[in-house]
Amino acid sequence: MEEPILKCGIEIHQRLDTGKLFCRCPSTLSEDEKPDLQIIRNLRASESEMGELDRAARLEQEKQLDFKYDAFRRNCCLVETDEEPPLPIDHEALLLVLGVAQQLNMRVVDQVHTMRKIVVDGSNTSGFQRTALIATNGFMETSQGKVGIDTIAVEEESAGILETEKSGLKHYRLDRLGIPLIELATSPDIVSGEHCKEVAEKIGMILRATGKAARGLGTIRQDVNISIPQGTRVEIKGVQDLKLIPKIVEIEVNRQKNLLTLLEKLKGVQPEENPQVMDLTEIFANTESGLINRGIVSGQRVMGFRLQGHKGILGTELQPGKRYGTELADYAKTAGVKGIIHSDEELSKYKISSEEFTKLRENLEVGEEDAFVFVVAEEGTARMALARVKERAALREIIGETRKVNQDGTSAYMRPLPGKARMYPETDIRAIDITQTTLIEAKQRAGEGLDAKKKKLDDLLNPEMAKRMIKSRHLKTFEKLVEMGVEPMLAAATLEDTLVALRREGVEIKNPETTLSDLFEHYLKGEFVKSAIIEILPAMAEGKGVLEILEERQLHKISGEPLKKLVLEHNKNLGEIMKNYRLRVDAKEVKELMNSL
Amino acid sequence: MKLKRVKLNKKGVTYEGFILPQSNDKTIVLKLENGYNIGLSKEGTSIEELGEIEVLPKTKETTQERGEIAILSMGGTICSRVEYKTGAVFPSTTPGELMHNLPELEKICSFHTKSLFAMLSEDMAPKHWSIAANAIKEEIDQGVDGVVILHGTDTMHYSSAALSYMLQDTPVPVVLVGAQRSPDRPSTDARLNILNAAYTAKGPIAQVGVCMHADTNDDYAYFHLGTRVRKMHTSSRDAFQSIGVNPLAKVDFRNELFEPRCNYDDRGGKLKFNNEVSENVALVYTYPGMNPKILDSLADYDGIVIAGTGLGHVATDPFKAKNVKRVLPEIQALCASGIPVVMSSQCIFGRVNLNVYTAGRMLQEAGVIGSDADWTPEAAYAKLCWVLGHEKNQKKVETEMMIPIAGDITPRSVV
Numbered sequence A: 001m002e003e004p005i006l007k008c009g010i011e012i013h014q015r016l017d018t019g020k021l022f023c024r025c026p027s028t029l030s031e032d033e034k035p036d037l038q039i040i041r042n043l044r045a046s047e048s049e050m051g052e053l054d055r056a057a058r059l060e061q062e063k064q065l066d067f068k069y070d071a072f073r074r075n076c077c078l079v080e081t082d083e084e085p086p087l088p089i090d091h092e093a094l095l096l097v098l099g100v101a102q103q104l105n106m107r108v109v110d111q112v113h114t115m116r117k118i119v120v121d122g123s124n125t126s127g128f129q130r131t132a133l134i135a136t137n138g139f140m141e142t143s144q145g146k147v148g149i150d151t152i153a154v155e156e157e158s159a160g161i162l163e164t165e166k167s168g169l170k171h172y173r174l175d176r177l178g179i180p181l182i183e184l185a186t187s188p189d190i191v192s193g194e195h196c197k198e199v200a201e202k203i204g205m206i207l208r209a210t211g212k213a214a215r216g217l218g219t220i221r222q223d224v225n226i227s228i229p230q231g232t233r234v235e236i237k238g239v240q241d242l243k244l245i246p247k248i249v250e251i252e253v254n255r256q257k258n259l260l261t262l263l264e265k266l267k268g269v270q271p272e273e274n275p276q277v278m279d280l281t282e283i284f285a286n287t288e289s290g291l292i293n294r295g296i297v298s299g300q301r302v303m304g305f306r307l308q309g310h311k312g313i314l315g316t317e318l319q320p321g322k323r324y325g326t327e328l329a330d331y332a333k334t335a336g337v338k339g340i341i342h343s344d345e346e347l348s349k350y351k352i353s354s355e356e357f358t359k360l361r362e363n364l365e366v367g368e369e370d371a372f373v374f375v376v377a378e379e380g381t382a383r384m385a386l387a388r389v390k391e392r393a394a395l396r397e398i399i400g401e402t403r404k405v406n407q408d409g410t411s412a413y414m415r416p417l418p419g420k421a422r423m424y425p426e427t428d429i430r431a432i433d434i435t436q437t438t439l440i441e442a443k444q445r446a447g448e449g450l451d452a453k454k455k456k457l458d459d460l461l462n463p464e465m466a467k468r469m470i471k472s473r474h475l476k477t478f479e480k481l482v483e484m485g486v487e488p489m490l491a492a493a494t495l496e497d498t499l500v501a502l503r504r505e506g507v508e509i510k511n512p513e514t515t516l517s518d519l520f521e522h523y524l525k526g527e528f529v530k531s532a533i534i535e536i537l538p539a540m541a542e543g544k545g546v547l548e549i550l551e552e553r554q555l556h557k558i559s560g561e562p563l564k565k566l567v568l569e570h571n572k573n574l575g576e577i578m579k580n581y582r583l584r585v586d587a588k589e590v591k592e593l594m595n596s597l
Numbered sequence B: 001m002k003l004k005r006v007k008l009n010k011k012g013v014t015y016e017g018f019i020l021p022q023s024n025d026k027t028i029v030l031k032l033e034n035g036y037n038i039g040l041s042k043e044g045t046s047i048e049e050l051g052e053i054e055v056l057p058k059t060k061e062t063t064q065e066r067g068e069i070a071i072l073s074m075g076g077t078i079c080s081r082v083e084y085k086t087g088a089v090f091p092s093t094t095p096g097e098l099m100h101n102l103p104e105l106e107k108i109c110s111f112h113t114k115s116l117f118a119m120l121s122e123d124m125a126p127k128h129w130s131i132a133a134n135a136i137k138e139e140i141d142q143g144v145d146g147v148v149i150l151h152g153t154d155t156m157h158y159s160s161a162a163l164s165y166m167l168q169d170t171p172v173p174v175v176l177v178g179a180q181r182s183p184d185r186p187s188t189d190a191r192l193n194i195l196n197a198a199y200t201a202k203g204p205i206a207q208v209g210v211c212m213h214a215d216t217n218d219d220y221a222y223f224h225l226g227t228r229v230r231k232m233h234t235s236s237r238d239a240f241q242s243i244g245v246n247p248l249a250k251v252d253f254r255n256e257l258f259e260p261r262c263n264y265d266d267r268g269g270k271l272k273f274n275n276e277v278s279e280n281v282a283l284v285y286t287y288p289g290m291n292p293k294i295l296d297s298l299a300d301y302d303g304i305v306i307a308g309t310g311l312g313h314v315a316t317d318p319f320k321a322k323n324v325k326r327v328l329p330e331i332q333a334l335c336a337s338g339i340p341v342v343m344s345s346q347c348i349f350g351r352v353n354l355n356v357y358t359a360g361r362m363l364q365e366a367g368v369i370g371s372d373a374d375w376t377p378e379a380a381y382a383k384l385c386w387v388l389g390h391e392k393n394q395k396k397v398e399t400e401m402m403i404p405i406a407g408d409i410t411p412r413s414v415v
Ligand SMILES: [Zn+2]
Pocket: A020, A023, A024, A025, A075, A076, A077, A078, A079, A080, A178
């Protein structure tokens, strides 16, 4: 088979370090804090202005509709709890997006309309995410030519999920809700996995160059859209590690190829109109299978149905280590079951006896070419899960899906691709006219842009370090340190090398910006030498102050008269002095001193 | 409604989508394929028409057989949906349309719906209370088990008070209900509020009241006495609170719970109906430095309710202090001309008492009514509109105002 032509685009969500988008709360997080208020809410999808109910929204509707929310006084107000209408859009966030849009050669809309994107999974107390399209039709230069930037939007971040309680009640935290996100989507111009990685990296750098991109875990998220001819657009969500992108693309291309081959095999197999779902619990009355027995004891049922003509199909590998059966199981899981058991599996691994197997085949009237699927769950859940499996197995084409990326680069089905019916105008916010003045202000606010920044770094650092620094998440800290007067190479090396070296030894500097500002303030006063930095930082990580550390470890810099004395004592032997006082003297100063004596 | 599908070209970029009606002379508002709306200035834009689509809200075919419960709509957020021209929420949903999104309602009761008005509640006037009271009476006459009124929240407590006077000894529950979040939102409170209101309308308490969220959670609701309920927050779900009394009942249809919280009137009363109102009553909020001329300008009114400070005060200046704008002479003049002047307190909570301070005594001597009444300003206003509907004699109005009706004045302020 010929190598299929890949169609690939990427969508990037970057949190902004401004105030929240539609209220005046700070964009801070409340990890491990006790909530000041807990509330229970119920969501129901409503119809969009076009009168259709979105497919993804409808699917959520079948599930639990009550949600629990934790609210914190310091970063949540009545807007987050959906008890007050939103306030006008955060001006700084709007300017940043307008600025980035201009850097990406985009066409800014003349009037911004805020929309409600219906999301009834509970991640928004309102049942929708507010979002506004700011610009379209841009492009960026890459090693493989121009890549189109279709859209850039500004939207509010959702609430973070804490847990799903045993009852099925989803529990969210409201601190994150409302933090601004830039949402940027490229055209499907990306030609390979490597190219996709390059594009993602470059966009990340452009966003960080504004100096207002939030940093830390989860502050940037990539979704990759992939399709091949005869395949369809599949969105792979939640890519955190850019290095994984080429692998993700390769696996998804192969998955779609494998599905096409599989569909070829299923050509003559008509999906059964109404495959009978049967209660198979009786068969397992005396089962050795712990899994099944535990279920039955707790009142669950074993239920399943036959898949005609599917023998061997369920066992076909689609992704490394993941078979078609896994694909069906992922659909079943969306109904709340842990998984499915099917006839292309080694049933002995569940301790299902051959006698039970025979009975299963008899009961379900499984023929030579047929397969079967069953689940262990409460009856309602089981029926819903099997209905999902049936629906998926009846498909004779690749359908659009939203999938979640796994750590190994494979992906699992999450939900159908959301359609455009999710959008509804946000009637509580007035449209914003974008004037020339705003655009100019935005240009200034978003900063000089990536290219100018690159040039500046080239002047300050050696080429290798400049290349690293432009990609670094510490770029902003670097700029701050240089502004303080720290030698650029020293600042860069501390951020890019020393911190990494320390992390490998298990020393984590929690807030590099404040810690290093503090460290270099003392350094610039001449209190210690460069080589002492790696000795001081671990102690700072424990919360100690610089002066305290210098005292405790005797790391004060030796210079002037005491240094002269030292040089004389060691008969001007540089090697000897450096060996003994490496952490306390500056080699250059010692040399100069020796020459002058 | 029809939407035009177009291709717009602006400086070499094409946009495809539907033209939305909020477009104006300068700006075209376009719904793009991806669902977003954007505004593009008309300048330098060429339009190519591609076709048209019909957009119609889905309405459930209601057969309108009479049911146990009558659901009457008076407008408000609870009956609202998006209005395209301005992009704002506008009351336009018919009750039938609303019920389409409430399949649970049929499990609670059979019902029929009727639209009285489609209006914002801040636009209502006493005349609308009269029309509503008449529609409710007709439903009661035809034997419904209860009445649910869909109403805007801004003035729902005025209406609930007015209906309490017009429909005394109602034989069935009359339940006003509203929404603080519009029904076009997944998080709307309309759904739970309506379902709890319907549950209340089938319940044992045959009184006029308001049924709304009890707190910020989507779990249970309170049924509040119509004369003692007030909107106490601009936007929260639990904006409606009982003033100085317990709610009549806690209501939770999901758990089939209806828990009365105080003494109430049973079903089966004999309706005393009177929907005559005066539409010429003023409600005046006093404040430091109020210009006495404001009161002068009220001489043509049938009656005046004052929301005074504290125990029910206005600037009377008994001590002849400097720089005081006394309004006492104007009040004396109004009373002397035969206009009933009724005192209530802008404190909202607590009882009017015109005996404690000299200021109060001077007002009483002038003829101001209302000492010892713990009514809300809104209930006092609705009551005066209603009393003046059938009685103009100042002395008789005073007597009638002070007789407690439907719990508007309580005999004792419970601790
Ligand atoms: Zn807030």
